Amino acid sequence: MRLTLAGAALALLLAGEVPARAADAAAGRVLAERLCANCHVVAVDATRGTTDAPTFPAIAARDGDISGPWLAFRLLLPHPQMPQVSLNRTEAADLAAYFAALKR
Template identity: 40%
Template sequence: MSLPKLHRNTWLHVGAAILLALGAMLLIRLHNAGGATPATESVQAGRKLAEAWCSSCHAIDAGGSRAQTTTAPDFVAVANMPSTTELALKVFLQSSHPTMPNVVLTAEQRGDLVNYILSLKHI
């Protein structure tokens, strides 16, 4: 038994609409992942966080100084490591490390700090 022609066409249109929507979402996702620069506000907020919470151990910019008793890497060096990615930094900031204080950041703060560090790439 076959479906009535109208019913078959309806399913064909629904399927095509779903495929079109999925394709559009994929293109949007690829466009956003393709090197879009973070908002200036996020980078500035990340710098403020770095000044408040990180600058006592890390040099947070190209000309920055840090406490002489620490071996914490400077943020420019971190940003320019080949392994440094947005995901790697977010995972690092969510993980506990024996040589770092346990700083609890919200997802937005973590994103801002990561955007700031990544903004230092190639400085």
């Protein structure tokens, strides 16, 4: 039996094996600008943020390879001055990809 592309996609969907979407650093930057820029400087060319919050480039340099799961877990227990931020898996992966882009 020959499966069409749509049939193969449907079979993967029903089997729960949908290929993961690649993390998107550009979407991560948009998310950082929306959720984090009130306190953090989120880009090399940005100037907003408070003086006591670390910049995203500094966090990227300090914390090494930030993964989506690590970031999502880290945000479950934020430091006292940080508001509660809840990210879904896609958002966490996108934000981690943005941190990786800042390291380059």
